[in-house]
Amino acid sequence: PAGRQRLVSTNMPDMEMWTFGGQPAENGSQGFNFGAPGERRSDRGTLWKPISETGAEGVTVNATGDFRQHAMLLEGEDLPWVAASGLRGITSLAVTAPAGTYTVKLYFAEPEKAGVGERVFDVSLQGKPVLRDLDVRLAAGGRNLALSRQFENVAVENSLELSFVAKKGEPVLCGLELIPKQP
Numbered sequence: 001p002a003g004r005q006r007l008v009s010t011n012m013p014d015m016e017m018w019t020f021g022g023q024p025a026e027n028g029s030q031g032f033n034f035g036a037p038g039e040r041r042s043d044r045g046t047l048w049k050p051i052s053e054t055g056a057e058g059v060t061v062n063a064t065g066d067f068r069q070h071a072m073l074l075e076g077e078d079l080p081w082v083a084a085s086g087l088r089g090i091t092s093l094a095v096t097a098p099a100g101t102y103t104v105k106l107y108f109a110e111p112e113k114a115g116v117g118e119r120v121f122d123v124s125l126q127g128k129p130v131l132r133d134l135d136v137r138l139a140a141g142g143r144n145l146a147l148s149r150q151f152e153n154v155a156v157e158n159s160l161e162l163s164f165v166a167k168k169g170e171p172v173l174c175g176l177e178l179i180p181k182q183p
Helices: 136-139
Strands: 030-034 047-051 058-061 065-068 087-090 092-095 100-108 119-124 128-134 145-156 159-168 177-182
Touching: 030 087, 092 177, 100 136, 100 159, 136 145, 136 177, 145 159, 159 177
Parallel strands: 030 047
Antiparallel strands: 030 177, 058 092, 065 087, 092 159, 100 145, 100 177, 119 128, 119 159
């Protein structure tokens, strides 16, 4: 009949699924999602914790601010929802972690309309250069495209330390994942 509405349920797997109070991953992995609205668990089981530009317990950050957009706007490599938020103007990051050897994954995205060559920076991990002249927009292939870079066999004694040096524009970082090497 006229005027009658029908409710339809639609499966939307990319909807925002943020929570608080989740349990850490069984494999010891840690995820830090900068600027995120809450916690979220990846399909691999890593619990991603939200971290603001002021840091958190065990996480020291030097950045000028953060950004956030809806995760459905991001596409690209591994875990695009991690790249939906992040830190801008980051110069350093230190994360307290148990001594051991880790795989470290860094997540990036170009959150603004910066063109190729307008945001270029270097990244050092544990005092060693690991990314030189990173242009996220160029490397990812466009704006709002997630980009990840992975580094194997990173030794940690007390903390993981990252530093960022701007060549042009402000460095950005969306996420950091620490995956302990299993014996």
